[in-house]
Amino acid sequence: MGIAERKEREKQQRRKDIIDAAEKVFFSKGIEAATMEEIAEAAELSKGTLYLYFRNKEELQYAIKMRASEILGDQFLNQLDEKSNGIEMVERIGRSFIEFSKEFPDHFNLMMHFEGKNLDNLNMEDPHIQKYFREESPLILFTRVIAKGQQDGSIRNDITAEVLTHNLWAMTTGVLQFLTKQRMVLELCGHPGDVAHYIEGLFSILRSGIAKIRKS
Amino acid sequence: MGIAERKEREKQQRRKDIIDAAEKVFFSKGIEAATMEEIAEAAELSKGTLYLYFRNKEELQYAIKMRASEILGDQFLNQLDEKSNGIEMVERIGRSFIEFSKEFPDHFNLMMHFEGKNLDNLNMEDPHIQKYFREESPLILFTRVIAKGQQDGSIRNDITAEVLTHNLWAMTTGVLQFLTKQRMVLELCGHPGDVAHYIEGLFSILRSGIAKIRKS
DNA sequence: TTTAATTTTTGACTTTTAGTCATTTTATAA
DNA sequence: TTATAAAATGACTAAAAGTCAAAAATTAAA
Numbered sequence: 001m002g003i004a005e006r007k008e009r010e011k012q013q014r015r016k017d018i019i020d021a022a023e024k025v026f027f028s029k030g031i032e033a034a035t036m037e038e039i040a041e042a043a044e045l046s047k048g049t050l051y052l053y054f055r056n057k058e059e060l061q062y063a064i065k066m067r068a069s070e071i072l073g074d075q076f077l078n079q080l081d082e083k084s085n086g087i088e089m090v091e092r093i094g095r096s097f098i099e100f101s102k103e104f105p106d107h108f109n110l111m112m113h114f115e116g117k118n119l120d121n122l123n124m125e126d127p128h129i130q131k132y133f134r135e136e137s138p139l140i141l142f143t144r145v146i147a148k149g150q151q152d153g154s155i156r157n158d159i160t161a162e163v164l165t166h167n168l169w170a171m172t173t174g175v176l177q178f179l180t181k182q183r184m185v186l187e188l189c190g191h192p193g194d195v196a197h198y199i200e201g202l203f204s205i206l207r208s209g210i211a212k213i214r215k216s
Numbered sequence: 217m218g219i220a221e222r223k224e225r226e227k228q229q230r231r232k233d234i235i236d237a238a239e240k241v242f243f244s245k246g247i248e249a250a251t252m253e254e255i256a257e258a259a260e261l262s263k264g265t266l267y268l269y270f271r272n273k274e275e276l277q278y279a280i281k282m283r284a285s286e287i288l289g290d291q292f293l294n295q296l297d298e299k300s301n302g303i304e305m306v307e308r309i310g311r312s313f314i315e316f317s318k319e320f321p322d323h324f325n326l327m328m329h330f331e332g333k334n335l336d337n338l339n340m341e342d343p344h345i346q347k348y349f350r351e352e353s354p355l356i357l358f359t360r361v362i363a364k365g366q367q368d369g370s371i372r373n374d375i376t377a378e379v380l381t382h383n384l385w386a387m388t389t390g391v392l393q394f395l396t397k398q399r400m401v402l403e404l405c406g407h408p409g410d411v412a413h414y415i416e417g418l419f420s421i422l423r424s425g426i427a428k429i430r431k432s
Numbered sequence: 433t434t435t436a437a438t439t440t441t442t443g444a445c446t447t448t449t450a451g452t453c454a455t456t457t458t459a460t461a462a
Numbered sequence: 463t464t465a466t467a468a469a470a471t472g473a474c475t476a477a478a479a480g481t482c483a484a485a486a487a488t489t490a491a492a
Contacts, residue, residue: 003489007439007488007489035477035478035479036478036479036480037478037479045441045442046441046442046443047442047443047479047480048441048442048443048480048481048482049440049441049442051479051480051481052440052441056479056480057478057479057480112332113332115332115390115393115394116328116329116331116332116333116393116397117332117397118397119397119398158420159417159420159421163413163414163417164417164421166394166414167391167414167417167418167421169394170387170390170391170393170394170395171386171387171390171391171418171421172390173390173394174331174386174387174388174389174390174391174393174394175383175386175387175390177331177332177386177390178331178382178385178386178389178390179386181332181333181334181335182335197379198379198382198383201375201379201380201383202383202387204374204375204425205375205380205383205387205422205425205426206421206425207425208424208425208426208427208429209420209421209422209423209424209425210421210424211424213424219459219460223459223468227469230469251448251449251450252449252450252451253449253450261470261471262470262471262472263450263451263471263472264451264452264453264470264471264472265469265470265471267450267451267452268469268470272450272451273449273450273451
């Protein structure tokens with residue numbers, strides 16, 4: 001029974017090779033400019049083969065975005081710390097997100113690209129995508145941290161952990177998107193934004209926004 | 217000297233006609249599926265003529281997005297109210313944004329589409345775009361309201377009005393983007409989101425986040 | 433080992449659409 | 463009425479995504 005298993009392994013390896021090649025091409029040429037033909041060349045395969053492993057260009061891009069999320073999730077994991085309370089850990093996680101954007105700018109940009117895009121061209125039944133959302137999304141870990149903060153009394157508990165999580169995530173990505181893609185716009189408005197300044201503003205607002213409300 | 221003026225007027229009218237046609241086609245067929253050929257037909261012009269008025273497809277989309285922003289800016293204007301203090305007006309403006317998304321869903325979607333997109337294909341020297349950013353963007357009005365809130369003591373003043381404004385805007389659009397485009401994702405995560413619930417969470421977080429910090 | 437069946441890969445081909453530009457049409461000035 | 467300028471046309475080009483019948487490679491059977 002070893003042949004079927006070996007073939008399956010080889011298939012997964014080829015899939016991985018294609019994603020590697022796509023990463024190189026997307027990141028060097030830019031996500032829009034990169035062509036499937038170029039990716040095929042980089043993977044030493046023909047274009048047709050790509051379509052045996054990925055339904056379309058977008059699904060291939062999404063495979064890279066899932067990798068990016070994995071990296072980010074690992075960084076989040078490193079921020080867990082028994083000594084800190086929930087809200088401190090949330091801040092650490094937030095800052096590690098900023099670090100991630102600097103350390104892996106290409107992966108970060110790809111993530112942001114999908115953050116504001118409908119996913120109609122994607123097959124949501126795809127097992128890779130299903131698995132990602134059920135088990136690997138960084139938001140799963142983040143929700144646990146928020147819940148911990150609610151238990152230790154550092155984070156407000158009048159909003160469910162899920163709603164808090166998704167709001168925090170969406171607010172943060174919203175600001176990061178704004179800062180990366182609209183830098184020229186800011187200049188046009190006459191605010192040649194000091195990015196760090198904006199980030200500190202964001203954290204400050206969020207800190208007050210999610211902290212347990214002190215009874216006065 | 218009347219001829220040059222009339223010609224200029226006619227030119228602007230034709231430009232408007234093209235945007236009208238584009239609006240119809242983009243909104244009925246969807247922004248991706250719509251073709252320049254279809255828009256030309258709808259405008260009773262040839263495709264080439266479109267390119268005399270707009271550099272490329274994206275610039276035409278952006279013209280509609282600017283219209284959307286104008287509508288939104290008008291709605292913001294209606295929320296101004298001498299009796300309310302700054303933070304109350306900010307909340308009213310926020311809620312009018314939600315109303316806008318329901319009343320003009322197509323315009324809203326187009327706005328969100330551009331909110332997370334680089335503008336490389338756009339000619340930022342274009343006078344229409346310049347004018348928009350300098351004079352018409354809803355953010356200009358919003359900044360004034362924030363500043364008022366800082367003066368009347370209802371909004372924190374340890375962050376500049378501009379940074380507060382852009383952060384609030386980016387956070388809100390981030391959440392709205394998340395809710396519209398990722399509805400299916402939320403279901404996949406096992407949170408068949410009650411959208412209104414998320415929105416209330418957002419407002420609650422932002423209220424605490426930007427309020428003047430009371431000395432305890 | 434040879435042959436048949438199955439799986440995987442290929443790349444030429446189709447289709448679609450954005451954007452161009454030489455030519456034609458229309459409007460203005462002489 | 464003719465010349466000049468401005469505006470509009472649509473056939474054409476280029477680029478790239480996605481398809482599919484045929485070829486190559488692999489595995490199973492005889």
